[in-house]
Amino acid sequence: MVDFEPKIIGFLCNWCSYAGADLAGVSRLQYPANLRVVRVMCSGRVDPTFVFKALSQGADGVLIAGCHPGDCHYTEGNYNTLKRYPLMMQMLEQFGVERERVRMEWISAAEGTIYADVVREFTETIRQLGPYKRRLVKGRDQVG
Amino acid sequence: MAKLNLALYWAAACGGCDVAVLDVNEKILDIAAVANIVLWPVALDHKYADVAKMAPGSIDLCLFNGAIRNSENEQIARMLREKSQVLVAFGSCAISGGIPALANLKDRDDILRRVYLETPSTVNPDGVLPQTGCPTPVGDLHLPEFYDFVYSLDQVVEVDYYVPGCPPTPQRIWEVVQAVVSGNLPPRGATVGALDKSLCDECQRVKRDKKIKRFYRSHEIITDPELCLLEQGLLCMGPVTRGGCGTQCINANMPCRGCYGPLPGVTDQGAKYLSSIGAIMDARTPEEVDEIMQGIVDPAGTFYRFGMSTSLLKGAVKQ
Amino acid sequence: MASGKANDAVFGVEVPPTAKKLRELFYSAHFVHSHIAHFYALAAPDFVMGPDADPAERNILGVVGKVGLEIGGAVIKHRAYAQEIQAMLAGKATHPVWVLPGGVSKGMNREERSQVEEKARSCVEFARFSLQLFEDVVLKNKGYVDVILSDGYRLVTNYMGLVDDNNKVNFYDGRVRIVDTDGLEIGKYSPAEYLEYVSEHVESWSYLKFPYLKKIGWTGFNEGRGTGIYQAAPLARLNASDGMATPLAQEAYEKMYSTLGGKPVHAILAAHWARLVELLYASERLLELSRDEEITGDHIRNIPAGTPNEGVGIIEAPRGTLTHHYKTDERGLVTAVNLIVGTTNNHGPIYMAIKKAAMAIIKPGEEISQGLLNMVEMAFRSYDPCFSCATHTMFGEMPLQVVVYDAAGEPVKNLTRHVD
Ligand code: SF4
Ligand code: SF4
Ligand code: SF4
Ligand code: FES
Numbered sequence: 022m023v024d025f026e027p028k029i030i031g032f033l034c035n036w037c038s039y040a041g042a043d044l045a046g047v048s049r050l051q052y053p054a055n056l057r058v059v060r061v062m063c064s065g066r067v068d069p070t071f072v073f074k075a076l077s078q079g080a081d082g083v084l085i086a087g088c089h090p091g092d093c094h095y096t097e098g099n100y101n102t103l104k105r106y107p108l109m110m111q112m113l114e115q116f117g118v119e120r121e122r123v124r125m126e127w128i129s130a131a132e133g134t135i136y137a138d139v140v141r142e143f144t145e146t147i148r149q150l151g152p153y154k155r156r157l158v159k160g161r162d163q164v165g
Numbered sequence: 166m167a168k169l170n171l172a173l174y175w176a177a178a179c180g181g182c183d184v185a186v187l188d189v190n191e192k193i194l195d196i197a198a199v200a201n202i203v204l205w206p207v208a209l210d211h212k213y214a215d216v217a218k219m220a221p222g223s224i225d226l227c228l229f230n231g232a233i234r235n236s237e238n239e240q241i242a243r244m245l246r247e248k249s250q251v252l253v254a255f256g257s258c259a260i261s262g263g264i265p266a267l268a269n270l271k272d273r274d275d276i277l278r279r280v281y282l283e284t285p286s287t288v289n290p291d292g293v294l295p296q297t298g299c300p301t302p303v304g305d306l307h308l309p310e311f312y313d314f315v316y317s318l319d320q321v322v323e324v325d326y327y328v329p330g331c332p333p334t335p336q337r338i339w340e341v342v343q344a345v346v347s348g349n350l351p352p353r354g355a356t357v358g359a360l361d362k363s364l365c366d367e368c369q370r371v372k373r374d375k376k377i378k379r380f381y382r383s384h385e386i387i388t389d390p391e392l393c394l395l396e397q398g399l400l401c402m403g404p405v406t407r408g409g410c411g412t413q414c415i416n417a418n419m420p421c422r423g424c425y426g427p428l429p430g431v432t433d434q435g436a437k438y439l440s441s442i443g444a445i446m447d448a449r450t451p452e453e454v455d456e457i458m459q460g461i462v463d464p465a466g467t468f469y470r471f472g473m474s475t476s477l478l479k480g481a482v483k484q
Numbered sequence: 485m486a487s488g489k490a491n492d493a494v495f496g497v498e499v500p501p502t503a504k505k506l507r508e509l510f511y512s513a514h515f516v517h518s519h520i521a522h523f524y525a526l527a528a529p530d531f532v533m534g535p536d537a538d539p540a541e542r543n544i545l546g547v548v549g550k551v552g553l554e555i556g557g558a559v560i561k562h563r564a565y566a567q568e569i570q571a572m573l574a575g576k577a578t579h580p581v582w583v584l585p586g587g588v589s590k591g592m593n594r595e596e597r598s599q600v601e602e603k604a605r606s607c608v609e610f611a612r613f614s615l616q617l618f619e620d621v622v623l624k625n626k627g628y629v630d631v632i633l634s635d636g637y638r639l640v641t642n643y644m645g646l647v648d649d650n651n652k653v654n655f656y657d658g659r660v661r662i663v664d665t666d667g668l669e670i671g672k673y674s675p676a677e678y679l680e681y682v683s684e685h686v687e688s689w690s691y692l693k694f695p696y697l698k699k700i701g702w703t704g705f706n707e708g709r710g711t712g713i714y715q716a717a718p719l720a721r722l723n724a725s726d727g728m729a730t731p732l733a734q735e736a737y738e739k740m741y742s743t744l745g746g747k748p749v750h751a752i753l754a755a756h757w758a759r760l761v762e763l764l765y766a767s768e769r770l771l772e773l774s775r776d777e778e779i780t781g782d783h784i785r786n787i788p789a790g791t792p793n794e795g796v797g798i799i800e801a802p803r804g805t806l807t808h809h810y811k812t813d814e815r816g817l818v819t820a821v822n823l824i825v826g827t828t829n830n831h832g833p834i835y836m837a838i839k840k841a842a843m844a845i846i847k848p849g850e851e852i853s854q855g856l857l858n859m860v861e862m863a864f865r866s867y868d869p870c871f872s873c874a875t876h877t878m879f880g881e882m883p884l885q886v887v888v889y890d891a892a893g894e895p896v897k898n899l900t901r902h903v904d
Binding site: 068069070072073074076077090100101103104105107108109111112115116117118153154155156157158 | 269270314316320432433435436437439440442443444446448449450451454455458461463464465466468476477478479480481482483
């Protein structure tokens with residue numbers, strides 16, 4: 022898989038993780054450009070539908086990042102993330118999606134380095150895994 | 166008024182949708198009074214020829230049940246599309262794959278191997294598998310091609326209306342026929358014969374605070390007949406399922422399995438349900454979540470019981 | 485229901501008596517619905533209208549036209565009764581959701597019980613009426629009886645059916661009894677032993693497999709003594725049993741065998757008669773159970789305690805012995821499934837019966853009429869509404885192609901059926 026450049030979608034919460042990513046950028050930390058960021062107001066807003074849609078439309082990996090438990094701007098949002106994630110992973114495994122493809126992280130506004138590390142590591146993991154092969158619907162591969 | 170030409174067809178189906186049509190009981194005579202049934206059901210080649218001879222658009226209403234599992238299903242779907250003014254995806258299988266589409270968690274080879282080679286009652290030393298073309302002394306015998314994937318009807322042809330349910334309740338069937346007879350049809354693409362609100366809205370059970378400490382599988386618990394089943398820990402899909410069935414399963418003390426399909430505006434019923442289930446778990450730590458989740462053993466099969474074909478992920482992949 | 489019973493076995497859980505009776509009551513109603521539909525919509529047209537009636541009339545509407553709207557109404561009403569009973573208990577008549585490992589999810593109260601009783605009483609009367617109708621229309625017509633007993637509609641095979649401890653027909657529970665071409669018992673098995681008795685053969689020209697008796701082996705599509713082929717469904721059940729467990733059905737059973745010359749009956753068209761005998765049994769059983777004191781009991785479920793692993797459930801589906809076999813992991817998640825469903829049992833016999841009827845009916849040099857072709861289809865229709873739906877819709881359409889070859893193997897005639 023030498024030529025494979027993973028496409029990763031990152032759903033980052035506005036208040037912590039997006040700010041962390043920002044910090045990583047401002048601090049000129051080096052990390053791969055494979056992660057495309059979607060800013061959401063809270064990690065709790067990341068409905069599993071988003072993750073499935075990303076995968077079904079060509080993503081090879083998905084990162085969900087939010088504030089550390091207890092720090093969510095909307096108090097409960099990231100607890101919802103935390104509760105959904107294991108169930109979502111159980112379900113994704115049934116769909117043949119490797120656990121490593123979908124990752125949940127808590128990254129605060131101050132953790133620019135951690136952000137950069139996570140992106141680097143995650144990109145590498147996905148590169149090792151290879152592309153996510155969607156279940157193709159013959160000749161009519163459009164989804165809602 | 167001229168009689169309608171009505172067609173009913175079953176593709177990859179269990180027959181339940183056809184039985185549901187019979188369940189309109191004495192109204193079947195009313196249907197026969199307003200409609201010539203030109204097809205119910207059809208099978209094999211010469212019937213195809215008969216329908217093929219009909220002019221495009223000469224069938225006024227076609228109720229198509231069943232999913233698209235093989236090449237024959239697909240050919241007939243295409244033909245009936247051409248011949249029909251109004252093509253209705255009738256029942257969960259036609260709308261979203263239904264029970265047959267659970268097979269999308271496997272693929273063609275898995276299935277053929279299991280059925281014709283591995284099942285313990287099968288004796289097949291030569292490894293014979295059904296073939297699409299099979300020469301015999303008096304000519305070739307043909308079988309439809311078994312697809313790798315179970316499709317919904319609208320993944321194959323354009324569909325005008327959707328009548329959900331596994332099977333749809335008989336009351337709704339009569340409504341649909343009447344709507345066509347009177348020309349009183351909603352905009353194309355609409356779901357007919359169901360509510361725009363959730364099943365919970367229709368459900369009479371007492372709802373209190375949804376905070377789940379433990380999920381149960383239905384054989385593990387004897388539930389209170391008055392209280393919301395989800396609050397008692399059963400995976401009831403009422404919150405993400407269209408109402409309209411009259412809470413049939415709930416009336417039998419069993420949770421809704423989602424056969425009336427997703428609410429308007431929802432792309433993926435299973436993902437939506439996953440989302441709501443997450444929110445009502447009474448947990449703060451991953452350990453607590455694990456504990457609560459013990460009662461959820463098959464989320465893919467449970468949350469997409471009727472909707473695998475049209476789910477975002479479509480089915481399992483082999484990486 | 486079969487999957488429910490397989491699940492009882494997987495979880496090793498006993499079903500309380502009330503739940504067992506409720507399941508059987510439900511299931512009797514299911515038979516009533518199915519047998520009424522099969523007989524009146526799919527079989528009656530041939531007999532009431534006659535095999536060579538105009539195809540446009542040879543359908544249920546034609547039957548209603550001939551026997552009267554009143555009877556048509558009674559057909560619809562009793563089928564609806566049966567569906568209502570199922571829906572009341574199990575949420576839905578089609579795809580009931582109420583059978584759980586260890587019992588059922590909902591009981592029946594006294595009010596419901598008396599509703600069922602009333603409907604059941606009416607069904608018994610209707611079943612008797614149906615047998616009378618069969619007698620008047622078919623049995624009193626020597627032409628029909630000759631057809632039924634003719635060689636073209638005779639298929640000599642083994643037979644299979646579920647029986648109770650007294651070898652009486654049972655739809656819900658018991659052991660599967662197999663009798664040979666002479667009607668002698670050659671095997672009797674409980675669900676868990678099915679693999680010792682039944683095997684399935686694969687042909688490249690069909691997606692459906694061909695079951696046969698394992699101890700005899702696959703003998704090809706051959707009838708007669710020594711064949712491994714067996715049949716299931718109404719006639720087979722009666723052939724494989726020593727009688728019916730309810731009094732009126734038992735009378736009807738005896739009458740059928742005395743009229744047709746004793747057991748076993750190999751005349752496949754007698755399946756329609758057997759179906760009506762079963763309709764009467766199912767109705768009587770429905771009535772009996774609705775009068776059973778225990779049926780309104782509260783104890784309808786045992787929560788499984790053991791670790792699930794493997795189980796087989798067998799019931800009689802209207803179309804034949806239905807076997808479900810599951811293997812699961814320790815959480816009860818299915819890891820392997822094997823099913824042998826009603827009509828599959830008759831898959832080989834159906835081909836054989838059609839071939840035989842065609843060879844007997846189509847004679848060299850004789851013009852082949854629609855009536856003759858319909859008589860070929862009748863062989864098919866005696867087996868399965870699912871298949872016979874496909875071969876005999878309301879309008880007598882039939883996707884059948886008959887190609888007649890001359891002695892040199894050249895096709896001389898290629899006839900298909902048309903609606904018009
Ligand atoms: S929707 Fe349900 S009832 Fe209809 S064909 Fe599919 S499985 Fe059967
Ligand atoms: S979750 Fe189920 S039981 Fe509860 S209110 Fe909704 S439909 Fe009714
Ligand atoms: S309760 Fe749910 S699963 Fe049952 S019939 Fe209604 S919509 Fe379908
Ligand atoms: S605001 Fe950051 S996770 Fe909720």
